[in-house]
Amino acid sequence: MKRKIFNWIEGGRNPLIIFGLIFISWFVILLGAWPGVYAYDAAWQYGMLTGDAPFTTHHPVIHTLWLGNCIRLGETVLGSANAGMLIYSLSQMIICASGLTYILCRVLRHDSPRKYIIFVVALAWIMLFPLNGVMAVCSIKDSVFAVLFPIVVLELGEFLQNTDRYLKSKRWILLISATFLSIIFRNNMRYAFAATGASILLISLLKKKTIVKNILYVFAAPLLLMIIYEKTLYPAFGITPGSEVEKWCVPIQQVAAVYNYSEIEGNEKLSESELNDLFAYASEEIWKAYVPECSNHVKDYFSFSAGKKRFVLLWARLLYKYPQQYIEAFVNLTENYWNPFIVQESKHISFLQFKCFEPVTFEPVLAGMYRYLYSLCNDRTYLKLPVIRLLFNNGGYLWGAVLNCD
Structure with a gap:
């Protein structure tokens, strides 16, 4: 029976079946997050399109145009921003479900003896892991x-x-x-x-x-x-x-880490010349706002007004004096991407956002699903589950992929 089911799925009709299963499972999530999660940088991106903010390449232009025009269509033609957000959510669900369907079809065409196991596990994870559905209806790029x-x-x-x-x-x-x-x-x-x-x-x-x-x-x-x-x-x-600062987040974090290390009593202090160079790019208050796991608190207020060459020379001098702090800063900033034993949690930033900025508002069809998703994302209930919490760790997926490569 099992072999007949897989032969039928593999026989050419699989794309629509797989797509349908994924889309329906995500639609249940959408019913709890209706009309979609309008969060992260969405308000800023929409402001670029409406002229409330300069239209720059800070965010992918294609995504800004797609998201912004969906919201604009909803407001100007369909009567509400929520209608526009729903169009965006459904279109993104179709795109993402189509791409994942292609990947799963490729799994079935592979020569590996484990292909059916991989297929079933992957499909179940795509359908049942709630954050997949949340991200499918979320305005994040x-x-x-x-x-x-x-x-x-x-x-x-x-x-x-x-x-x-x-x-x-x-x-x-x-x-x-x-x-x-x-x-x-x-x-x-x-x-x-x-x-x-x-x-x-x-x-x-x-x-x-x-x-x-x-x-x-x-x-x-x-x-x-x-x-x-x-x-x-x-x-x-x-x-x-x-801004070109986005490309420099690691060096900026390393310099910020060194500054905060040097301010601890008993540690080697920065020279007056180094401090002058440092404060030419950001104020003392900004450098002190350094958060090891997130670059936004310094990077977003950093400016190359004093030139890149001066900063590169400062970075090189501090690398020679504080190599350990540079390594630690890099590890702290990237650890969640490769360490499977931690779950990224910070009092400084919310990594999961389940909310809506104006002009979009939640109108959940399934109130129970809404409460579940809100608790999962905003209250971080997953941190209380010893094994399940590993599913929220990027490092676990990285090593899972590495160890399962044929």
Whole structure:
């Protein structure tokens, strides 16, 4: 019976079945969070579109336009911002469910003897882990990227394993498209993709492989599309570059960590010259606001008004004097991404946001589901569950993926 069920799912009708199961499970979440979670940077992004804030590339432009125009459509045509948020939630659910359906179909087509187990566990996790549904109806920019990224990884792996066969199958179109979309949905993806391409190209050159030209094409195409996208879309909407500070969050955190360490009695103090350089970029109050696990408290008020060169020289001098503090600052900032034994909790910032900014308001259809989701996200009830709490840890997923690679 079990074999017949899987043969039927695998026989070609699986995409709609899988998509339907995922969409329905998330729709139940939507009923508790109706019309969707309008939180994180949503209000700021909408302000960019309405002219209340400068329209910059601080947030992915494609997401700002998509989200903002949904809300605007709701307010101007459908009578309420809630209607616009519902359109956004449903469209994002469709996109994310479609991407995950593709990934699960790929699992079923894999040669691994564990493919059915992996498929069942993955589908159950996608459907039943509540935060998947919450993120699917949330205005955060990471939801679509979180689906695109594994597709890029899967397709890139197939491309490198058998380049000629992959290119003949025309799936290179999917690889380039998914990569381009992941770049425009997440600003720092362009750097990760460029670094990955350079590394793969270098390895291929060292091994004298004949696929170097194909690698150049596949990696250059998304970056070329990105340039065309920026050169055409940005001028059309009057979009200006965002702050470059976002790229510097790790060095800024390291310098902030050193400053706060030096202020502790008994530790080596910064020199007057170093303090002058430090305060040229942010006030003493800002540097003291340093929070080890979150860069926003310093980064958001940091300015390169004194020039990048001066800051780089300061960073290098402090690295020589305080290498341990630099390492600790990096570990504290990134630990949740690789340490499976911690759950990120901070009194300074809410990592899970289940709320709505104006002009959107919650109108839950299922009151019980709303109370459950509110408690889960805002009261952090998961921290009270010894095993379940591990599901909220990024490091657990990282090592799970690493240890289960074929």
